[in-house]
Amino acid sequence: MSSPTGPLRPSPLVEQAAERLRAQIADGAWPLGTRLPGETTLAKDLGVGRSTVREALRALTGQGMLRPKQGAGVFVTALRPVEDWPTRLRRAAVADVYEVRTLLEIQAARLAAERRTDEDVAAMRAALDVRRAAAGGPGGAFVDADIALHATVVAAARNPVLTDLFAEFAPALREALVDLLALVDVQQAEQDHGDAAHADLVEAVAAGDAEAAGRAARDELTVMQGKLAAREAE
Template sequence: MIRSPLVEQATRRLREEIGAGRWPVGGKIPSETALAKELGVGRSTVREAVRALTGAGLLAARQGAGVYVIATEPEEDWPTRLRHAAVVDLYEIREMIEVRAARLAAERRTEADLAAMDEALAVRRRAAVAADDAAFVDADIALHAAVLAATHNPLLTALFADFVPVLRRGLVDVIALADLRAHDPTLGDRAHTALVAAIRAGEPDEAGRIIERELRDTLRLLNGRSAARGDTGG
């Protein structure tokens, strides 16, 4: 739904007043009539603005009592939280997800899944010899996505897909700034090869151990490089 400019203006004004503490958390805001007069708009405009701020988690209506402030900052939705996430935070979540995913992939993989992983591994190797960090990151993510796809769990693959834009941007930046490929241009080719082999062999425990070790090693490297540069993430 596209809001009118008047609604946008009223919403912004009320949000500024709430943020400034004019009405404290737990306090009641003025009536529609009073706010309409103050803002120089109609009651319907105020009503839409209040509805928008209610949806953002700043206000809450109490039946027969009015509208109250419940927060001074809007709630962030999942995409917004992801956009603000640090790469190291994503890696911690990746460890939780991908260790289990690797185990499931070893139990459920099909020949088509294995072919997709083989192709992704080959693309990753070709990208490793190039100087294009972005292409290498894309190839690396594609291989991990192929492993996730082999779980045949649509929720797992969708969750990983949500991570990809932020993960890609963060990894490209970190690799370039910290020169992570200087000491190892392939950044874990041996581990990724072993992961695909374990999945092919139907060894879930081994697949889980390999991906856990690989992600932890990368996370340790990221944390070390960030600390050396004084980064805090976010």
């Protein structure tokens, strides 16, 4: 496939220049790892000023396609824009996201049992009460309460990376779970709305029993993971 040709439209020049360079890189004009021509050459080829080229290169660097090396030039590091983590999560299969969430939360529950404070336990029990109050109500509110409870367990693990990862997962999980509740009445299908399983998780963490906490997290999350996988298989 040949690269786009023809003069650039007057505005907006930076976006157009960036798009032209993206297309040329994707078409193999500059293979992975090679150095782009200098700003003067690119400006002449694109019919724009050097400042426009500089901004376009900065945009492609922000998208992970280019990397400047001081004194050496600008090099191609990817043939297409690199999606950020939230975008990748939105595009991922829900069952895949939930599978990773399950792995993350099992370990988080174990760590929480070892590291929880009295304040953490109080927060978990308060979140459990909110979840109980939301059971049987609107699906969105119930999902929010459920995720908030799990967030307190993850927070009790005292690992900022785990906390940040869970926060990144939360929007994709919420959307998937709300959609699932609209199709399958999980709240009614489970007579206690999963309350016993969540209570077991909270009490295992409160008791400092890492194995029981991990087991409770695994058992509770695996049930929903199976429902999501079955839904995606339909």
